[in-house]
Amino acid sequence: MSIRSIALLFGASLLFFNCSNGQEKSGTQETPADSTQLPHEPPPISLAQQAREAGFDKDYLTGNFEPAEHPDFVRVSSKYADREGLYLREDTYQAFLQLREAAAAAGHTLVIRSATRNFDYQKGIWERKWNGQRTLSSGENAAEAYPDPKERALQILKYSSMPGTSRHHWGTDFDINAFNNEYFESGKGKALYEWMAAHAHEYGFCQPYTPKGEARPHGYNEEKWHWSYMPIAQPLTALAEEELENRDISGFAGADVAESLLVVQRYVLGVSPNCLP
Ligand SMILES: [Zn+2]
Secondary structure, rough: OOOOHHHHHHHHHHHHHHHHHHHHHHOOOHHOOOOOOOOOOOOOOOOHHHHOOOOOOOHOOOOOOOOHHHOOOEEEOHHHOOOOOOOOEEEHHHHHHHHHHHHOOOOOOEEEEEOOHHHHHHHHHHHHHHHOOOOOOOOHHHHHHHHHHHHHHHHHOOOOOOOOOOOOHHOOEEEEEOHHHHHHHHHHHHHHHHHHHHHHHHHEEOOOOOOOOOOOOOOOOOOEEEEHHHHHHHHHHHHHHHOOOOOOOOOOHHHHHHOOHHHHHHHHHOOOOOOOO
């Protein structure tokens, strides 16, 4: 099965899942006397299994590929981005174009600021912050302010992923307009955010990093600029939950603390319930 057709596959299996649930409910009075009788329908396959059958694996989850050379990826037109050379999965890009058009009709402009970032790219971001070559959003030099590696990682993890754990690896996620929540809290940024909060889900998108609280106790801080394409990102999240382990997160400065920080459970899986199936 081609990865390209995965969105259709997931749509179809969701329908199937709903159908079979309905049949189970209506058929409760006809429980077969013989408990060894086979059910009418095979059990629906899990989202993680669907992701596996579509060809996704741990290398994909951890961004160990080159988006420019991957057959499922396309280049984002510079008309919709702040620069050349950004890539998204084609299914995600097509959905983005529809989202963008609807937003434009309502008077809002979407500009992609960041899209797919593979392991090596994320390693560059992470290590520059780790080594203090790039300051944190607080303005601090992490290497000087936080000599303890665990504390340093936690500070960087407020907004940046460890290489191997970013949803930006997946080609399903992008950042729009501005990398600060303040932009989205007044004027045209606020109007855009309110429109996205009300309508992005109609095009398959959700905001994974909502404010932290009871519904989302762990993970990155709120990011009003980061949006995710659910038809592909949900099965990838399910696959990560089953296959990705903290010891897989390695190959960069500071990776030693990944396991003690439970980066898979708290960061990869620490997303808004709105983004989960
Ligand atoms: Zn992002």
